[in-house]
Amino acid sequence: MNKTKRILYILEKLSTQDRVCVKELASYLGFSVKTIQNDFKKDIKPHFGERLNKVGDCYFLLKREQFYDLFQHNHKTSKEFLRLLSIVDVKLYNQFKKEHSELIKGLKLDSSTIYQIENSPYEELNSNNKKIIEQIEECIYQQNYINVTYRDNFYYAHCIPLKILYLKDNWYLALLTTNNIDNNTIFKKLRINFIEKVQKTKIPPINFKSDHTEKLKAELFLKNIQSPYSNMNQPTYQVRLRVSKEVARFFKSKKYLKSQKILETLKNGDILVIYEISHELEIIPLIQQWIPYVYVVEPLELKEKIAKNIEQFAKGL
Template sequence: MAYKHDYDKALTRLVTILTKLYNGEELSVKELAEEFNVSTRTIQRDFNDRLISFPIYQENRLWKMQEGFKIEKISSIEDQVVLDIMEKLVDGVGSKFSSKAKTLLSKIKNDELNPIYAKLNMEDISDKLISIQELERAVNSNFIVKCNYKLKENETYPIKIKPLKIANYEGYWYLIALDINDKDRLKKYYLKNIFNIKTTQSQFEVDSKLEELLNNSISIWFQQNTEPFEVKINVSNVISKYIQRKTIAPTQVIESIYEDGSVDIIVKVTHEMEIIPIIKYWLPYMKVLEPKWINTKICDDLKIYLK
């Protein structure tokens, strides 16, 4: 319980400091230490480590927000709609994260009424915000990270990784990274099972092919060092309009459009499980035309289910 209390205090302190900075205040380390009843060393660490990814700087012993980042009320209708959508999107990320985000958003919104509703089914990561910030700093600066990972309930082991992306697939949060102790093998770590994060000062380079792989991935099933292959899918006219409105994959292209409104689409995947769950979700209005073995696998699964 003491750990959670300390975490809550740290999170509240960081959010308060950022709010002050975004409001244009110039902050003294000594005064903040007195305000939060912590050491000046703790406050200095907040600025130098935990808040390093934010546009802040120190001048004449005072911490400030860089020009152009001060929070101001907005008047643009387009900006207002974007903020309304953002406000609703954070509802699904966890109660604590949502409340903090809404507090910040309220400072730049002109009204309290939001007519937009959005439903995201995401797991709550409110208890990992400080860890996420540390990982975000490592990802942005290409720093190697040492940490502990809990594989099972009572099985934790140390890992040394090159963090690439913090990603969300189907509502679950992951850290995509290269395992240095396993010949830089690409691995997906469940974010909530990462502990004791220590960012080193050793940097690494990111292969452009890895960036492309991550950007084109559909689900957590994507694979490294696997040549992407094409999957051709017939989409019934019953759902074709939805598939054209919101693509099922970044690589999706429409190959054929038929008179009845159905379409043939092609997507690229690195693993069959990137596409099979999507096909099953849309059954019976989707069918894999090529490669045949994927369609056979789906049919075999259905036979097992029907038994």
């Protein structure tokens, strides 16, 4: 069997089966695993692009029919998805709407006549940023170590990518480094907008295993992270605020930080709210945003810091 016939056979299997696996194809066709891998990498992947996906040793195609089937038979989910897209990424939604105008009309979802979003909650990413995010997604999923070229010629080698984070309107990559230790930690949060290049390494994913102590520590921290200033290597402490009745309803209807808990409603309508933080900058912007309706009850050090900030601000007026 020559190369052309071999690739045609693989394409036939991709179109008729849920997935095809490299080792099975190699065994059946009588070629090496490396040959079949090269067929996918050099000949098949460039043609199908993002529609061809890989899980472990196997490939599968995202079929256009499956995509349309979702939208045609689950209108509620489709409308919720497109509504969210129209709010958080207007450019992408407008492109989708232009390419699929009949679908938008059928769902009765021309959001431009309903919503007016002046400030997108998402940091705008250029084409290189988006490409880097796609590379990171793949490396996290496939458990690949990566090398990261960061701004100002910083270079992080043989990193374990953990999560893509969205914190306070910006995108971050949480990772563990092997060649850079700052403040006794190998955990870092890098702004994706400042990442210049990401490369896979050939190191086997030994430390992706769940018994890696530093990785377990980082994963636990990421479950509770609430701000870019959250610090994995600092103990948390409690902050107690008194929120006046004039704005209490906002704190009752929205969690400004993940750890927010309403402790008590006082007789005059004020409420006591507590937070668990590891860095003062997690909470200071929130407090200063709500002055004079929010007061620091404890800790005393934070109360004094806020008072000093107000004093310095007043001097600048």
